[in-house]
Amino acid sequence: HGLLGFDSLLGIVDYFNGIPQDLRSGGARVYIANVSSSNFTEVRGEQLIRYLDQLRALHGHTRFNLIGHSHGGPTARYVAGVRPDLVASMTSVGSPHTGSKVADGLATIAPPGSALRPIVAGFVNALSVFIEFLSGDADPQNALGALTSLSSAGSATFNNRFPAGRPTSSCGSGAAVVNNIRYYSMGGTNVLSNVLDPSDAFLGAGSLFFGFEANDGLVGRCSSRWGSVLRDDYGWNHLDQVNLLFGLRSIFASDPGSVYRAHANRLRGLGL
Secondary structure (H helix, E strand, O other), X not given: OOOOOOOEEOOOXXXXXXXXXXXXXXXXXXXXXXXXXXXXXXXXXXXXXXXXHHHHXXXXXXXXXXXXXXXXXXXXXXXXXXXXXXXXXXXXXXXXXXXXXXXXXXXXXXXXXXXHHHHHHHHHHHHHHHHHHHOOOOOOOOHHHHHHHHOHHHHHHHHHHOOOOOOOOOOOOOOOEEOOEEXXXXXEOOOOXXXXXXXXXXXXXXXXXXXXXXXXXXXXXXXXXXOEEEEEEEXXXXXXXXXXXXXOOOOOOOOHHHHHHHHHHHHHHOOO
């Protein structure tokens, strides 16, 4: 999951809404990881490694196909970089691999030393703790750490440490296979996708940071590209990519469940 994400809230609201069920209906074995809602990529990555090691010990799995939405993409890339023995493939969905202009904008509005910065950080940390409580976990939170990781500068530093799959041009594709790990990405560019979805207003405000650049409300089209790009212009906004809220999206947009199932079949066809 991404920033301010979770696995399931009170067992009622799932972050990947209906998608695990779609995958399981096709025979996939699916686990939903829950890491810090807000923190540095590296901290979240270490939490994911511990979870995967637990699954390996309990069920005897060898390697995993990781699918990360938003901040979950770099989180999965961290695992692939430091523990390649755990990873068969890494697929990012709407991930800000080169940073988010929303994160850059927030850093400008509340720069280090400003009175607003600790207020914003305190609010996000409190919200993250509440989300963790509702999801039954108590992972540490660090809103400023998340902001650093999701900024353009923080992403550039991270990409220099973990370059596997990095596009060879500013809006291109990267190596499909590195160190026996397959890298995939996908994203959307339809910000205001459904007038009945209250989250569209929030994402519409986020899209203002991008000017005329195609984006999903939080992540630019080119920033979502990594490894083998399956598609970067689905008719989805940032939350449509995981079928939130309540599956509301454009009537012309692809069904996220079908897209994930097709990708799972792609991985199965490769013996992964």
